Amino acid sequence: MSAKPVREGLFVTDPETGTASLLGSRCAGCSQVAFPASEFCPYCGSEHTQVMLLPQEGTIELCTVVRKSSPNYRGPTPYGLAVVRLTPDLVIIAKVDTQQVLAPGTAVRCMVQAVGEDDDGNVLLAPCFRPLHLQSEMERIRVAGS
Amino acid sequence: MPVYIAGVGLHRFGRFPNRSLSSLGAHALRAALEDAGLSVASIQALYCGTAYGGVAAGHKALGALGATSIPVINVEAGCASGAAALLLGVLALRAQAYECVAVLGMEKMPKGMIRSTFFEPWQEQAGLAVTPAYFALRAQQLLREESLDVRDLAEVVVKNRGNGALNPYAMFQSSVTAEDVLASPEVCEPLRLWMLCSPNEGAACVILARKPPPTRPKVRVAATALRSHRFGNVLGEHTPLCGTVGRIPPSASELAASEAYERAGLGPQDLDLVECQDTDAARELLACRELGLYRPGECARALREGWFAPRGKLPVNLSGGLLSKGEPLGASALGQVVYLCWQLQGRAPGVSLDRCRVALAHTVGRGANASVTILQAE
Numbered sequence: 001m002s003a004k005p006v007r008e009g010l011f012v013t014d015p016e017t018g019t020a021s022l023l024g025s026r027c028a029g030c031s032q033v034a035f036p037a038s039e040f041c042p043y044c045g046s047e048h049t050q051v052m053l054l055p056q057e058g059t060i061e062l063c064t065v066v067r068k069s070s071p072n073y074r075g076p077t078p079y080g081l082a083v084v085r086l087t088p089d090l091v092i093i094a095k096v097d098t099q100q101v102l103a104p105g106t107a108v109r110c111m112v113q114a115v116g117e118d119d120d121g122n123v124l125l126a127p128c129f130r131p132l133h134l135q136s137e138m139e140r141i142r143v144a145g146s
Numbered sequence: 147m148p149v150y151i152a153g154v155g156l157h158r159f160g161r162f163p164n165r166s167l168s169s170l171g172a173h174a175l176r177a178a179l180e181d182a183g184l185s186v187a188s189i190q191a192l193y194c195g196t197a198y199g200g201v202a203a204g205h206k207a208l209g210a211l212g213a214t215s216i217p218v219i220n221v222e223a224g225c226a227s228g229a230a231a232l233l234l235g236v237l238a239l240r241a242q243a244y245e246c247v248a249v250l251g252m253e254k255m256p257k258g259m260i261r262s263t264f265f266e267p268w269q270e271q272a273g274l275a276v277t278p279a280y281f282a283l284r285a286q287q288l289l290r291e292e293s294l295d296v297r298d299l300a301e302v303v304v305k306n307r308g309n310g311a312l313n314p315y316a317m318f319q320s321s322v323t324a325e326d327v328l329a330s331p332e333v334c335e336p337l338r339l340w341m342l343c344s345p346n347e348g349a350a351c352v353i354l355a356r357k358p359p360p361t362r363p364k365v366r367v368a369a370t371a372l373r374s375h376r377f378g379n380v381l382g383e384h385t386p387l388c389g390t391v392g393r394i395p396p397s398a399s400e401l402a403a404s405e406a407y408e409r410a411g412l413g414p415q416d417l418d419l420v421e422c423q424d425t426d427a428a429r430e431l432l433a434c435r436e437l438g439l440y441r442p443g444e445c446a447r448a449l450r451e452g453w454f455a456p457r458g459k460l461p462v463n464l465s466g467g468l469l470s471k472g473e474p475l476g477a478s479a480l481g482q483v484v485y486l487c488w489q490l491q492g493r494a495p496g497v498s499l500d501r502c503r504v505a506l507a508h509t510v511g512r513g514a515n516a517s518v519t520i521l522q523a524e
Contacts, residue, residue: 007268024388035388042377042386062290064282064334072270081279081334083380085391091380092388093280095273101335115271126272 074116153182159348171207195227196476225511253474285428310470312496346472
């Protein structure tokens with residue numbers, strides 16, 4: 001049994017920190033950035049796009065909480081679904097590790113989360129943003145514990 | 147080249163476990179033909195909107211009235227499927243290809259949260275395929291932009307359920323209080339269960355003709371527009387995973403509205419009645435803004451002054467809307483047209499308006515697909 005992303009090419013991970021970077025694509029024609037990375041530009045239709053790493057950190061624009069599992073989802077609930085601003089021009093839809101609505105402006109960092117297994121028993125990994133205040137709290141506990 | 151509504155028919159929206167999709171469609175088709183005083187032999191083409199109906203759904207419904215060998219075209223355009231079928235029918239008559247066509251919308255929706263092939267399997271696995279959560283994010287954005295709160299959303303439900311209580315064709319025929327709505331289970335903040343419409347079943351049919359019907363007040367299709375989206379709005383109904391900040395392109399609903407107003411030579415100020423997409427309570431308020439019924443930032447005032455109430459300056463969803471009727475995707479747009487036609491002809495069940503000369507129907511959903519149809523009494 002091994003772990004694999006829910007979709008190839010969705011993100012890359014840093015094994016040391018456990019953080020992840022989502023992969024987007026920049027259009028050579030109109031310069032727009034799209035997520036997930038795509039062979040074509042959804043803005044102008046150009047086929048000249050280049051895969052790029054998106055920033056690991058962003059801020060919450062809007063956030064709601066999903067309390068029940070949806071079809072085919074086997075990860076933990078409740079969780080947040082949010083509009084996260086990654087750059088001054090780019091917002092994405094992302095899953096957030098929270099059980100409460102996060103206020104606009106809350107800083108979040110991209111991590112990876114296990115969301116169940118596929119039919120072959122592989123652990124499925126999906127991106128999940130975590131509030132920075134929560135993360136620093138956990139690091140503090142970890143340091144205190146060691 | 148004017149296109150008239152010769153007759154309309156409806157199968158009530160609700161849950162009908164013992165009726166097949168074809169029998170729902172055939173019921174609406176028979177009712178519309180009877181309303182028009184026509185036999186099935188008068189129909190030269192059938193356009194059928196359905197999203198979940200499967201292969202050749204319109205053919206099966208027509209078969210229940212006797213197969214007549216006419217062209218049957220099945221259309222899928224998400225929540226605007228019925229409106230897409232209407233557009234095809236109107237264009238065919240305007241092109242003088244036919245004298246008389248039938249436009250049918252019908253659906254039997256799966257129960258529970260709508261599972262759509264629109265989402266890819268990995269999006270489901272990643273927890274990103276939660277339709278009400280997208281509605282909730284859009285609702286939050288609207289609350290922020292228009293300085294509203296969750297109670298304003300509850301009041302939209304109170305209005306529509308109050309209207310639906312008087313509509314014998316509605317699924318829910320009981321009024322509710324704001325307290326009831328706010329006490330219903332929270333689905334995704336700020337949306338409570340009763341702020342969301344129920345997917346269900348039903349059928350609606352409109353007979354279109356180049357000549358007006360001899361025995362009914364004349365109602366013509368002044369304009370019908372169907373638009374899809376431009377990319378850039380992260381909360382657009384095409385349900386993307388990214389978008390831009392600042393330079394957001396006009397929505398599919400805004401594009402359809404401006405096209406329909408321009409084609410009809412009419413504007414929001416000319417409307418007497420509007421039926422719009424209230425998939426959730428916030429969606430109605432957003433639709434009203436996209437249709438130009440209030441200016442950005444003016445929503446709170448419109449609500450405070452009751453503009454869209456049954457006796458307000460422009461009643462919205464007087465039928466009870468999807469919040470009372472439920473939403474059978476393929477049928478919902480034509481259900482609006484049937485109801486508006488009844489109002490324009492002074493024979494609507496429930497609340498009847500003293501004056502109704504121009505009425506607008508709006509749907510929007512997955513795709514994105516948005517439709518705006520303007521009907522005018524002559």
